Amino acid sequence: MQLINGKYHLDGVDLIELTQEFDTPVYVYSANKMAEQVDKLNKAFPGVKLGLHYACKALSNINVLRYMKKLGTGLDAVSIQEVWLGLKAGFEPDQILYTPNGVSMEEIDMAVKEGVKINIDNISILEQFGAKYGRKVPVCIRVNPHIMAGGNAKISTGHIDSKFGISYYQLRHVDRVVKLYDINVEGLHMHTGSDILDAEVFLRGAELLFEAAIDFKELKYMDFGSGFKVAYKENDITTDINDIGHQIAERFINFCSKYGKELELWFEPGKFLVSESGYFLVKTNVVKQTTSTMFAGVDSGLNHLIRPMLYDAYHKITNISNPSGVERIYAVVGYICETDTFGWDRKLNEVREGDILAFHNAGAYGISMASNYNSRFRPAEVLIIDGKAHLIRRRETIEDILNTQVDIKL
Numbered sequence: 001m002q003l004i005n006g007k008y009h010l011d012g013v014d015l016i017e018l019t020q021e022f023d024t025p026v027y028v029y030s031a032n033k034m035a036e037q038v039d040k041l042n043k044a045f046p047g048v049k050l051g052l053h054y055a056c057k058a059l060s061n062i063n064v065l066r067y068m069k070k071l072g073t074g075l076d077a078v079s080i081q082e083v084w085l086g087l088k089a090g091f092e093p094d095q096i097l098y099t100p101n102g103v104s105m106e107e108i109d110m111a112v113k114e115g116v117k118i119n120i121d122n123i124s125i126l127e128q129f130g131a132k133y134g135r136k137v138p139v140c141i142r143v144n145p146h147i148m149a150g151g152n153a154k155i156s157t158g159h160i161d162s163k164f165g166i167s168y169y170q171l172r173h174v175d176r177v178v179k180l181y182d183i184n185v186e187g188l189h190m191h192t193g194s195d196i197l198d199a200e201v202f203l204r205g206a207e208l209l210f211e212a213a214i215d216f217k218e219l220k221y222m223d224f225g226s227g228f229k230v231a232y233k234e235n236d237i238t239t240d241i242n243d244i245g246h247q248i249a250e251r252f253i254n255f256c257s258k259y260g261k262e263l264e265l266w267f268e269p270g271k272f273l274v275s276e277s278g279y280f281l282v283k284t285n286v287v288k289q290t291t292s293t294m295f296a297g298v299d300s301g302l303n304h305l306i307r308p309m310l311y312d313a314y315h316k317i318t319n320i321s322n323p324s325g326v327e328r329i330y331a332v333v334g335y336i337c338e339t340d341t342f343g344w345d346r347k348l349n350e351v352r353e354g355d356i357l358a359f360h361n362a363g364a365y366g367i368s369m370a371s372n373y374n375s376r377f378r379p380a381e382v383l384i385i386d387g388k389a390h391l392i393r394r395r396e397t398i399e400d401i402l403n404t405q406v407d408i409k410l
């Protein structure tokens with residue numbers, strides 16, 4: 001977002017005008033920013049065959065999937081529904097890695113039928129899979145290296161109490177299952193969760209996976225998941241992608257020569273590719289001074305952006321209607337009938353009723369986690385490509401809310 005002649009723009013589009021055209025609340029994304037992020041990753045791992053799979057749960061609009069396909073990424077799908085979306089978006093089945101957690105064998109059978117790559121995350125399913133498909137369908141195995149990524153247990157998935165993956169300490173048993181059923185293990189996977197603070201954590205996980213990989217003789221790729229951190233606040237520690245990229249690439253090349261075969265190095269970033277591309281634009285309904293606090297109440301709530309309430313996530317907020325107004329302190333809150341605070345003690349240019357506020361880092365886990373709570377409509381989405389704003393999801397209507405409800409004529 002740039003301030004040009006006193007007006008905030010995204011890729012050349014005036015954001016206040018955009019809200020006049022598409023109304024609020026509205027999610028808006030910069031396609032250019034997504035392309036820039038894909039490019040950064042592509043350049044960060046010199047000398048290795050890199051495979052990027054966009055983790056589409058972060059932002060699953062089919063147009064974003066199509067755009068990622070144009071940028072040359074594959075897809076990481078965590079449900080059969082995301083697999084279907086990916087196929088509809090035009091991905092070839094072998095460009096899709098299906099990485100579910102705790103699903104039924106029936107759902108895995110459906111994914112096998114679609115021809116996508118399968119990532120298995122527990123021994124029970126591995127046994128059933130082996131018994132059913134033998135070596136006919138190659139698999140990837142999700143290993144939990146028990147590496148704690150970042151400090152937030154709600155969004156880290158590699159620690160000892162985590163439900164994700166097959167424990168590193170169970171690999172001996174995995175080996176037995178693989179041999180017994182002659183399973184073709186073509187990939188090993190780890191995903192330690194969001195918010196890796198430094199290269200050290202990542203590399204420790206990688207070393208464990210390399211050690212494990214030596215015993216799997218048919219590997220084609222190793223997938224190191226995601227966890228690339230982007231800045232949500234000024235001075236946030238972020239993943240230095242070039243630094244970590246070079247270190248991983250070097251170790252991966254060493255590993256491959258030990259392994260005796262050049263494997264592909266895969267990642268499945270979500271947040272890194274789309275978080276910063278997105279802004280969520282809302283309108284101020286009321287400015288309300290209480291004895292303790294100045295509230296700015298907006299036409300949205302935790303139904304549209306749940307991260308602040310669910311994870312205590314910080315989303316920077318800018319009053320894009322009044323860039324030169326004096327700064328005052330606000331609590332920005334939603335309109336849902338329970339506490340839904342977007343941010344406490346935010347210094348904003350004076351907020352007047354009707355002003356448009358922009359939430360930053362709204363591309364990832366924004367609309368994809370939105371709900372109809374309070375029977376509110378989910379917002380519209382706009383994608384800006386080369387300076388042109390495209391509506392990629394219309395705002396819902398009352399018909400959308402009623403669509404799946406069955407009227408029993410009481």
Ligand SMILES: *Cc1c(COP(=O)(O)O)cnc(C)c1O
Pocket residue numbers: 055057058076078099191193194195225226227228268269270271272364
């Ligand atoms: C959510 C998820 C990702 C993406 O995580 P980000 O933090 O958004 O990059 C990658 N892989 C798997 C298996 C996931 O569940």
